[in-house]
Amino acid sequence: MRKALPILLGLLVLLTLGLFLGLKVGSLDTSYATVLDAIFEYDAQNATHYSIIHLRLPRLLLAFLTGASLAFSGYLMQALVNNALADPYLLGTASGASLGASFSFFLLTDLTFMGLYLPPFFALVGSFAVTLVVVLLGSRRGQLVPSQMLLVGVALSSLLTAVVSLIMFLSDSESQLKSVVFWSMGGFEKADWSNLGYPAVALAAGLVLFFFLQRHLSVLLLGADRAETLGVDVRLIRWIMLGAVSVVTGFAVAFSGPVGFVGLMVPHFTRALLGTTNRFNLIACALGGGLFLVVCDLISRWIYPPAGMPVGIVTSFFGVPFFVYLLRRKNYRFS
Amino acid sequence: MGLCCLLFFFSCDSRKAAAPSTAEFHTVTDDLGRKVELPVEPRRIMALAPSMTEMLFAVADTATIVGRTQNCDYPAAALTKPVVNNYPMDYEKLLSLKPDVVFATEGIISMEVAAQVQKMGIPIYFQAYDSVTDILRGIRNLGFLLNRREKGQAVADSLQAWLNQLAADSARGTRPRVLAITWKDPIYVYGRNTLFTDKLRYAGGQNAVTEVFAQPYPALTREYILKMNPDLIIGGSFDQMEKTFFSLYPELRRIKAYQQKRIFDVTDDLMSRPSPRVVEGIAELKAVLQ
Numbered sequence: 001m002r003k004a005l006p007i008l009l010g011l012l013v014l015l016t017l018g019l020f021l022g023l024k025v026g027s028l029d030t031s032y033a034t035v036l037d038a039i040f041e042y043d044a045q046n047a048t049h050y051s052i053i054h055l056r057l058p059r060l061l062l063a064f065l066t067g068a069s070l071a072f073s074g075y076l077m078q079a080l081v082n083n084a085l086a087d088p089y090l091l092g093t094a095s096g097a098s099l100g101a102s103f104s105f106f107l108l109t110d111l112t113f114m115g116l117y118l119p120p121f122f123a124l125v126g127s128f129a130v131t132l133v134v135v136l137l138g139s140r141r142g143q144l145v146p147s148q149m150l151l152v153g154v155a156l157s158s159l160l161t162a163v164v165s166l167i168m169f170l171s172d173s174e175s176q177l178k179s180v181v182f183w184s185m186g187g188f189e190k191a192d193w194s195n196l197g198y199p200a201v202a203l204a205a206g207l208v209l210f211f212f213l214q215r216h217l218s219v220l221l222l223g224a225d226r227a228e229t230l231g232v233d234v235r236l237i238r239w240i241m242l243g244a245v246s247v248v249t250g251f252a253v254a255f256s257g258p259v260g261f262v263g264l265m266v267p268h269f270t271r272a273l274l275g276t277t278n279r280f281n282l283i284a285c286a287l288g289g290g291l292f293l294v295v296c297d298l299i300s301r302w303i304y305p306p307a308g309m310p311v312g313i314v315t316s317f318f319g320v321p322f323f324v325y326l327l328r329r330k331n332y333r334f335s
Numbered sequence: 336m337g338l339c340c341l342l343f344f345f346s347c348d349s350r351k352a353a354a355p356s357t358a359e360f361h362t363v364t365d366d367l368g369r370k371v372e373l374p375v376e377p378r379r380i381m382a383l384a385p386s387m388t389e390m391l392f393a394v395a396d397t398a399t400i401v402g403r404t405q406n407c408d409y410p411a412a413a414l415t416k417p418v419v420n421n422y423p424m425d426y427e428k429l430l431s432l433k434p435d436v437v438f439a440t441e442g443i444i445s446m447e448v449a450a451q452v453q454k455m456g457i458p459i460y461f462q463a464y465d466s467v468t469d470i471l472r473g474i475r476n477l478g479f480l481l482n483r484r485e486k487g488q489a490v491a492d493s494l495q496a497w498l499n500q501l502a503a504d505s506a507r508g509t510r511p512r513v514l515a516i517t518w519k520d521p522i523y524v525y526g527r528n529t530l531f532t533d534k535l536r537y538a539g540g541q542n543a544v545t546e547v548f549a550q551p552y553p554a555l556t557r558e559y560i561l562k563m564n565p566d567l568i569i570g571g572s573f574d575q576m577e578k579t580f581f582s583l584y585p586e587l588r589r590i591k592a593y594q595q596k597r598i599f600d601v602t603d604d605l606m607s608r609p610s611p612r613v614v615e616g617i618a619e620l621k622a623v624l625q
Contacts, residue, residue: 026556027556027558027559027561028558028561028562047561047562047589050561050586050589051558051561054586055556055557055558055561055586056558110578110579111579112578112582117582175518178518179520182518182521187521189522189556189557190520190521190583190584192585306555306558306559307521307522307553307555307556307559308556
């Protein structure tokens with residue numbers, strides 16, 4: 001706790017600064033005083049106030065939730081398969097979501113139903129369906145076999161990527177092709193108060209659950225056999241981890257598209273800061289992932305105004321050099 | 336008047352295409368600055384873009400047009416020509432049609448494809464247009480390249496006369512700021528540095544996008560559109576846009592165009608193709624602006 005507290009506070013301070021700066025940045029000229037006015041004395045007729053509360057804030061929160069969800073899921077996946085290379089998309093979540101979204105663009109002539117925009121829900125169904133297949137093929141007699149699951153996930157992702165490519169190839173209109181391509185780039189522009197609830201609830205539930213199970217995660221990093229001898233019900237904890245990863249990642253990807261690299265990098269960053277077994281690791285990981293994407297979204301809009309370049313490009317450009325530096329540090333170990 | 340002009344432009348010549356010319360060649364420079372060696376009187380021609388096919392049908396002896404791409408659907412006579420896929424490029428089919436020259440439009444055909452076509456021994460000539468008058472210049476230029484100067488000149492002159500008439504009518508009154516949406520998710524629009532800006536000038540409006548972006552069709556945020564607060568939106572009928580655009584971005588219901596229900600559909604091909612029908616497109620824009 002002594003080590004974690006200043007780091008958690010530091011992350012929270014940086015996050016608050018990032019959000020506040022994010023509320024100031026936009027097409028309409030905005031001062032910090034206007035940001036405070038919009039928060040404390042909101043005037044619905046004021047276009048800047050409206051933009052701050054209804055456009056900028058949901059966008060920032062969606063970026064935060066997506067980053068936090070992917071980092072959280074990445075941490076769990078790395079513990080689940082005991083492999084430093086694991087990321088949340090190993091379960092086929094991203095490719096399943098892409099397939100779901102692509103199907104909606106390909107099959108539906110009307111993408112809205114009773115005012116509801118359907119592609120995120122198709123993406124969600126796709127991600128859950130593919131995760132289920134990966135889990136079924138990656139388990140034997142009700143027991144997860146991580147290495148098998150990992151290989152099935154990779155193989156199935158390749159297959160689904162091929163199916164998405166086939167859909168793109170068979171697209172009879174430029175519009176279908178564009179839809180699939182744009183979706184695969186990810187982004188937060190469609191953020192809306194009404195669609196923040198799903199990823200927020202999924203993430204909060206996951207964080208609370210694993211705050212109490214953190215000890216089991218740390219033991220699991222020692223290997224399944226040793227964890228069993230230390231009294232951990234490995235089979236049960238793996239199923240719980242899997243459920244959490246698929247739900248939290250599924251909701252994040254459905255509303256933002258597949259954003260790469262966060263789920264792989266941020267867990268390593270967290271362990272480098274707090275060590276492998278700290279009970280606040282997952283909270284720090286979620287805060288770090290959220291902060292990272294908020295900053296990346298700001299950078300993307302700053303480099304390429306007004307819409308910003310796809311955030312996945314920025315996460316890789318700024319994340320990879322830092323990640324390489326982290327891995328080259330002598331005192332960093334995965335487990 | 337417009338209809339008469341179009342009927343005149345797309346009237347077919349009855350002469351049959353002759354065998355590939357072995358006659359004289361001359362070296363010309365296309366709109367991209369490339370040196371291209373062409374027969375002085377090409378006998379077998381085709382275009383690799385729908386707008387260019389329209390240009391050829393307006394100027395060329397239509398019997399010399401040996402093919403079209405899968406997207407070339409105007410004029411109706413084009414549909415009788417053999418199809419060559421341009422994406423991905425069907426090089427073998429193109430080769431089998433033995434064109435003396437193919438015509439392309441900047442941005443539709445990549446330089447990589449152009450190099451391959453050239454390598455097969457088929458000269459490829461590019462046209463590029465920054466303004467409406469550039470298209471008229473392109474028509475005269477085709478007249479020269481196809482050895483049909485009079486036809487090219489006549490087509491361009493009559494279009495110019497129609498254009499002058501539209502522009503004279505548009506000189507009066509205020510110019511509404513128009514936002515033309517080309518893609519809804521994410522929101523892509525006709526930027527400042529597109530033909531659309533020039534077309535609006537003749538139609539009596541102005542492009543609501545005043546900033547020049549690196550991309551001709553930039554992606555915009557909802558906030559940027561709220562800030563622009565356009566007077567009029569083009570991209571679909573009010574009911575269509577309500578269902579497919581404003582339900583996706585309810586925040587944009589605050590803009591003036593929505594409040595005043597000034598949201599209109601226009602013909603896609605007239606908006607997007609830099610062809611002899613550009614003036615017809617301007618007339619359509621003018622009608623929705625009034």
